[in-house]
Amino acid sequence: MNHSKLNEYRMLNRHAKKGQILFVGSSLMEGFPIYEMQLTLELGLDRVIYNRGIGGTTTADLLQSMDACIFDLEPSKLFINIGSNDIGATGNEGYNKDTLLMNYNNILDQIKARLPLCEVFVMAYYPVNAQADFGLNSSDKNSMFATRTNANILEANEAIEQLAKQHGSSFINVNEGLADENGNLKPEFTVEGIHLWPNAYTVILDNLKRYL
Structure with missing residues (x-):
């Protein structure tokens, strides 16, 4: 867990409006340049979008940081993209789908208990590209x-x-347009096969607009 980023969010939350739209998750959410996009694209929103994504975060990490990343903001709409780091986990424990689902279930339970009026949107994981050459x-x-x-x-x-x-x-x-005919993330959208360039987020936001 990136504790400096978490501390930064705690400080920023003191200045944030309650009842707005919130994005939360790992680096794939942290990298979403929604600050720039909501200023330059005409989304027609009457609410601000805050991003509380943190790179490297797993479902277990989010469970330890729910106050700073979610509850302090009291959002009216919440978009979650968490668990891709669970799927990509290496080391002794590795990936365990049951653990991912148990943690995700706990996250959703807590949100329902603490924010019963919040609209919650569980986002599908983005495709990856392990085929193209990114110089790795x-x-x-x-x-x-x-x-x-x-x-x-x-x-x-x-x-x-x-x-x-x-x-x-x-x-x-909201992945329509991200993958090629073989289901791989298009090379022009990704840094190294996993993380996304801003042009990919433009496609995602276009798919996401109707839910905002």
């Missing part, structure tokens, strides 16, 4: 994509869609 050495690439595969992502998406339904949350897939 083979060992790094093998580690990055050992379990972070499009097959595992698809399976996880199906599981969190069911979880969202059980909680009365909306599961949304």
Whole structure:
């Protein structure tokens, strides 16, 4: 968990309006340049969008930082993209889908209890590209994509869609236009096969607009 980023958010939250729109998640959410986009694109919103994504965050990490990332802001709408780091986990524990779902269930339980009037949108995980050459050495690439595969992502998406339904949350897939005909993230949209350039977020935001 990035504690300096968490501390920064705690300070920023003192100046934030309550009842606004909130994005929360890992680096794939932190990298969403929504500050710039809501200023330059005519979204027609009467609310501000705040981003409380933190790079490297897992579902277990988010459970430890719910106040700073979510509850302090008391959002009226919440968009969550969390768990891609669980899917890509390396080391002794590695990826365990049951643990991901248990933690995600706990996250949604807490949100429902603390923010009963908040509209919650569970976002599908984005596709990855382990095929294109992004200049990575083979060992790094093998580690990055050992379990972070499009097959595992698809399976996880199906599981969190069911979880969202059980909680009365909306599961949304805003990935249209991101993948090629083989289901891989288009190379022009990604830094190294996982993280996204701003042009990818332009596509995502276009798909997301109707939910805002």
